Amino acid sequence: MCGIAGLILKQGATPDSTPDPLTLQRLTAALAHRGPDGAGHHVAGSVALAHTRLAIIDLATGDQPLFAGSAALVGNGEVYNYRELRQDNQLACATGSDCEPPLHLFRRDGIGFAEQLRGMYALAIHDRAARQLVLARDPFGIKPLYIAELRQGIAFASEPQALIAAGLVRPQVRAESRSELLQMQFTTGAETIFEGIRRVLPGETIAIADGRVLERRRRHALPEGAPRPATEAEALAAFDAALQGSVDLHQRSDVPYGMFLSGGTDSAAVLAMMRRLNEAPVRAYTAGFDVPGAADERDRAAALAKAAGARHETITVTEAEVWKNLPDIVAGMDDPAADYAIIPTWFLARRARAEVKVVLSGEGGDEILGGYGRYRAAMRPWWLGGKAPRTRGAFDRLEDVLRQPPTGWRDGIAAAEAAVALPGRTRLMAAQALDVADWLPNDLLLKLDRCLMAHGVEGRTPFLDTAIAEAAFRLPDGLKVRNRAGKWLLREWLSRHFPAAEPHRPKQGFTVPVGAWIGAQGERLGALVAAQPGVMEVARPEKVVALFKAAAGKREGFAAWHLLFYALWHRRHIEGVLPGGADTFSYLAAR
Numbered sequence: 001m002c003g004i005a006g007l008i009l010k011q012g013a014t015p016d017s018t019p020d021p022l023t024l025q026r027l028t029a030a031l032a033h034r035g036p037d038g039a040g041h042h043v044a045g046s047v048a049l050a051h052t053r054l055a056i057i058d059l060a061t062g063d064q065p066l067f068a069g070s071a072a073l074v075g076n077g078e079v080y081n082y083r084e085l086r087q088d089n090q091l092a093c094a095t096g097s098d099c100e101p102p103l104h105l106f107r108r109d110g111i112g113f114a115e116q117l118r119g120m121y122a123l124a125i126h127d128r129a130a131r132q133l134v135l136a137r138d139p140f141g142i143k144p145l146y147i148a149e150l151r152q153g154i155a156f157a158s159e160p161q162a163l164i165a166a167g168l169v170r171p172q173v174r175a176e177s178r179s180e181l182l183q184m185q186f187t188t189g190a191e192t193i194f195e196g197i198r199r200v201l202p203g204e205t206i207a208i209a210d211g212r213v214l215e216r217r218r219r220h221a222l223p224e225g226a227p228r229p230a231t232e233a234e235a236l237a238a239f240d241a242a243l244q245g246s247v248d249l250h251q252r253s254d255v256p257y258g259m260f261l262s263g264g265t266d267s268a269a270v271l272a273m274m275r276r277l278n279e280a281p282v283r284a285y286t287a288g289f290d291v292p293g294a295a296d297e298r299d300r301a302a303a304l305a306k307a308a309g310a311r312h313e314t315i316t317v318t319e320a321e322v323w324k325n326l327p328d329i330v331a332g333m334d335d336p337a338a339d340y341a342i343i344p345t346w347f348l349a350r351r352a353r354a355e356v357k358v359v360l361s362g363e364g365g366d367e368i369l370g371g372y373g374r375y376r377a378a379m380r381p382w383w384l385g386g387k388a389p390r391t392r393g394a395f396d397r398l399e400d401v402l403r404q405p406p407t408g409w410r411d412g413i414a415a416a417e418a419a420v421a422l423p424g425r426t427r428l429m430a431a432q433a434l435d436v437a438d439w440l441p442n443d444l445l446l447k448l449d450r451c452l453m454a455h456g457v458e459g460r461t462p463f464l465d466t467a468i469a470e471a472a473f474r475l476p477d478g479l480k481v482r483n484r485a486g487k488w489l490l491r492e493w494l495s496r497h498f499p500a501a502e503p504h505r506p507k508q509g510f511t512v513p514v515g516a517w518i519g520a521q522g523e524r525l526g527a528l529v530a531a532q533p534g535v536m537e538v539a540r541p542e543k544v545v546a547l548f549k550a551a552a553g554k555r556e557g558f559a560a561w562h563l564l565f566y567a568l569w570h571r572r573h574i575e576g577v578l579p580g581g582a583d584t585f586s587y588l589a590a591r
Contacts, residue, residue: 002034002035002051002052002053002054002064002074002075002076002077002158003031003032003033003034003035003050003051003052003076003157003158003159003162003453004031004049004050004051004052004074004075004076004122004123004124004145004156004157004158005024005027005028005030005031005049005050005155005156005157005158005162005163005166006027006047006048006049006050006074006124006126006133006155006156006157007019007023007024007047007048007153007154007155007156008046008047008126008133008153008154008208008209008210008211009046009047009152009153009211010046010152010153010210010211010212011046011210011211017045017046018043018045018046018048019043019046019047019048021043023166023167023168024041024043024048024050026162026165026166026167027050027155027157027162027163027165027166028041028050028052029165030157030159030161030162030165030166031050031052031157031158031159031162032052033453033454033456034052034054034076034158034159034453035051035052035053035054036052036054036456037053037054037055038052038053038055038063039051039052039053040053040063040064040065040074041065042065042067042072042074042126044072044126044128045128045131046153046210046211047126047128047133049065049072049074049124049126050074051064051065051074051075054357054453054456054458055254055255056078056253056254056255056357056358056458057078057082057096057097057098057252057253057254058095058096058097058098058254059254059255060096061094061095061096061097062095062096062097062098062099064097064099066095066097066099066100066103067103068094068100068103068104068107069107069129070127070128070129070130071103071106071107071125071126071127071128071129072125072126072128073099073100073102073103073106073123073124073125073126074123074124075099075102075121075122075123075124076121076122076123076143076144076145076158077119077120077121077122077138077142077143078098078119078120078121078252078458078460079098079099079101079102079117079118079119079121080098080118080119080249080250080252081116081117081118081119081249082097082098082099082100082101083252085101085102085105085116085117086101089101089104089105089108089116091104091105092104098119098252099121099123102114102117102121102123102125102136103125105117106125106127106134111134111205111207111215111217112205112217113136113205114136114205114219115219117138118249118465118466118467119138119249120138120140120142120143120460120461120464121136121137121138121143122135122136122137122138122143122144122145122158122200123135123136123137124156130209131209131210132207132208132209132214133154133207133208133209134205134206134207134208135147135156135200135204135205135206135208136200136204136205136206137200137201137202137203137204137205138202138203139202139203139219139220139221139466140202140203140221140364140436140440140441140445140461140464141201141202141203141440141441141442141445142441142445142449142461142464143158143449144158144159144199144335144446144449145157145158145199145200146158146159146160146163146192146197146198146199146200146335147197147198147200147206148163148168148169148196148197148198149196149198149213150168150169150211152211153211154208154211154212154213155168155169156200159334159335159450160192160194160197160334160335161334161573163197164194164573169194169195169196169197170195170196171194171573171574171576172194172195172196172574173193173194173195173534173570173574174191174192174193174194174195176191176408176409176411177191177192177193178193178538178566179406179407179408179409180409180412181193181336181338181562181566182393182394182395182402182406182409182538182562182563182566183393183394183395183396183406183409183410184390184393184394184409184413185337185338185339185394185443185562186336186337186338186339186438186439186442186443186446187335187336187337187412187442188412188413188415188416188438188442189201189412189415189416189438192335193335193336199335199442201218202221202437202441203218203219203220203221204216204217204218204219205217205218205219221436221464221466221469222432222433222436222469222473223469223470223473223474224422224424225424225474226423226424226425226426226474227424227426227429227474227475227476227477228474228475228476229476230475230476230479232479232492235471235472235475235479235489236489236492236493236496238471239468239471239472239489239490239493240493240497241471242465242467242468242470242471242472243269243273243462243468243493244273244276244277245467246462246463246465246467246468247270247273247274247277247360247462248277249465250360250460250461250462250465251274251277251278251360253357253358255356255357255358256283256355256356256357256358257283257356257357257358257359257360257460258282258283258284258285258352258355258356258358258359258360259271259274259282259283259284259285259359259360259361260284260285260286260345260348260352260359260360260361260362261284261285261286261301261304261305261310261312262286262297262300262301262362263297263299263300263301263304264297264362265365265371265487265490265491265494265501265503266362266363266364266365266366266371266463266487266490267301267361267362268304268494268498268501268503269362269365269490269493269494269498269501270360270361270362270462270463271284271304271305271308271310271498272308272494272497272498272501273462274360275308275309275310276497281309281310281311282308282309282310282311283310283311283313283352283355283356284301284305284310284311284312284313285312285313285314285315285348285351285352285359286298286301286302286305286312286313286314286315286348287314287315287316287317287344287347287348288314288315288316288317289316289317289318289344289512289513290316290317290318290319291319291513291516291517294511294512294513294516295511298314301314302314303500304500304501307498307500307501308498308500313351315347315348315351317343317344317347319517319520321347322343322517322584323517323521323583323584323585324583324584325346325347326343326568326583326584327568327571327572327579327582327583327584327587328454328579328581329342329343329346329451329454330342330565330568330569330572331568331572331573331578331579332346332450332451332453332454333446333447333450333569334450334573335442335446335450336565336566336569336573337442337443337446337447338561338562338565338566338569339443339444339447340511340512340514340561341447341512342447342450342451343512343514344512345447345448345451345452346451346454346455349451349452349454349455349457349459350455352455352457353455353456353457356457357456357457357458358457358458358460359452359457359458359459359460360459360460360461360462361448361459361460361461362461362463363440363444363445363448363461363463363464364440364444364461364463364464364468365463365487365490366435366486366487367432367435367436367439367440367463368432368436368463368464368468368469368472368473369463369472369480369486369487369489369490370428370432370477370480370481370486370487370488371486371487371490372435372486373486374389374390374431375428375431375432375481375486376481376484376486377389378427378428378430378431379426379427379428379431379477379481386427388417389413389431389434389435390410390413391410393406393409393410394558394559394562395559395562397555398547398555398556398559400540400543401539401540401543401544401547401559401563402538402539402540403538403539403540404538412438413434413438416434416437416438417430417434419437420433420434420437426477428477428480428481429473429474429477432473440464445461445464448461472489475489485504485506490503491503491504514557514561515551515552515553515554515556515557515558515560515561516552516557518548518551518557518560518561518564519550519551519552519557521585522548522549522550522551522552522560523545523548523549524585525548525564525584525585526544526545526546526547526548526549526560527545528567528585528588528589529544529548529560529563529564529567529588530542530544530545531588532567532570532571532588533570533575534566534567534569534570534571534574534575535563535566535567535570539563544563547559547560547563548560567588568584568587568588571587571588577590
């Protein structure tokens with residue numbers, strides 16, 4: 001996992017048609033946290049590539065850019081099947097890097113080179129002979145990639161803040177995305193919250209020449225088609241083989257690795273498979289909270305770790321530590337996702353970095369295997385209480401807090417709903433595909449990427465693998481949801497292979513006690529948030545203060561958290577004020 005950035009200029013965009021070296025330096029500096037182990041550049045004609053390296057595979061010869069013939073590559077992430085690609089395609093590679101096989105495949109196959117890749121990646125390839133730049137992102141969108149179409153050409157980077165720090169884009173809020181963020185906690189589609197910065201979509205490959213996009217292709221993460229008939233025995237055998245293969249690939253590393261362990265079924269399955277594949281004890285890390293009555297998974301995770309013989313570490317996330325570090329946590333979320341799980345994820349990454357550089361986690365299990373309660377609601381017809389996902393926003397019952405009721409905030413979700421409703425898909429499959437399209441890449445995976453990269457840790461997600469999707473997504477609904485419970489197949493697999501997980505226990509949702517923390521500081525914090533320029537633009541100050549005073553309530557606490565997140569985010573990424581080690585109160589109060 002690394003940072004990449006670059007430019008491709010139009011002819012005549014600069015006096016000598018070459019990128020400005022200072023701009024390249026600024027891009028590299030802005031991505032240094034993603035790659036603390038080294039940096040490299042490639043400049044040829046109107047194209048410049050930059051790379052900051054977090055060394056995971058091929059520590060000795062894997063520095064980038066990589067070169068083959070007239071092509072140069074920089075990449076972020078991991079291509080897990082790099083050994084198979086070398087062998088099956090008889091590639092003569094000069095290094096042991098996992099990113100070199102894609103470079104050779106590009107020279108052979110052109111823009112279709114990514115079809116064979118299995119992993120998480122954002123790649124940039126400059127072909128000097130064809131005078132093209134090609135950008136590619138993995139099908140699930142695990143690794144981020146952003147582009148900005150400028151007057152002088154096109155710029156790209158692993159993070160929007162790098163494009164802003166380099167002076168290529170001014171930080172201006174896109175109102176439509178702000179409404180999405182406040183209502184849903186994440187934003188959808190290709191547009192980001194920054195005017196002029198767009199996402200390369202998951203699975204998209206883009207060819208660029210002379211500073212213009214020439215061609216786009218899309219590789220989708222989920223298979224098309226109706227449910228495939230399968231017996232329980234067949235489904236379990238196929239899933240076992242796919243999970244073992246995926247976890248085995250996700251453990252490929254030349255540095256120590258571990259995992260994030262909750263008390264749920266997804267991480268329990270990852271733990272069980274890592275135990276099967278490793279002789280040494282698995283390193284596992286769990287977070288809990290200091291609020292009485294908060295959902296705390298440490299005891300449950302400890303029991304799972306003991307049953308698996310894992311080496312288990314726990315941390316306690318305290319209110320004091322949250323207020324001390326929250327400005328830095330939110331500062332890392334330049335593409336904003338107001339998911340309160342950023343808090344424990346950031347602290348877990350900080351703890352894990354003392355021992356490992358790679359962690360596996362259970363993200364994607366609910367989406368691929370049908371775990372969320374909203375899926376069961378989506379399966380029912382409306383006259384039996386069924387409803388589409390995300391029809392209610394955080395401020396829908398608190399409309400007087402905002403100056404104007406949010407409008408159009410669900411347009412992106414509605415467009416995605418239409419796009420994923422392919423022939424033959426059931427209501428359940430369509431709801432799963434909807435989450436894979438936006439919720440995963442623009443919330444859960446974005447959270448994992450930014451919180452871990454802030455500490456130089458690589459996050460890996462074995463459930464988000466094309467082989468897992470092939471084995472599980474097109475199963476009949478009854479093998480995913482049964483007896484009012486989701487992830488039936490995974491639960492049955494755990495019953496056979498890791499019964500200590502007690503997989504048929506009722507699902508316990510993961511919550512972070514942000515409402516309790518905000519409520520304890522409600523009057524002080526509400527006044528500070530209400531006075532922030534970004535918040536004053538969209539909300540009534542007196543109503544914000546009242547909302548924070550009532551933050552102990554579930555609905556009020558959720559909305560207050562969104563406003564607190566947005567206040568901190570706006571201060572850093574729009575106003576440009578660095579946290580500088582300040583705590584939440586000092587950071588918001590400083591003028």
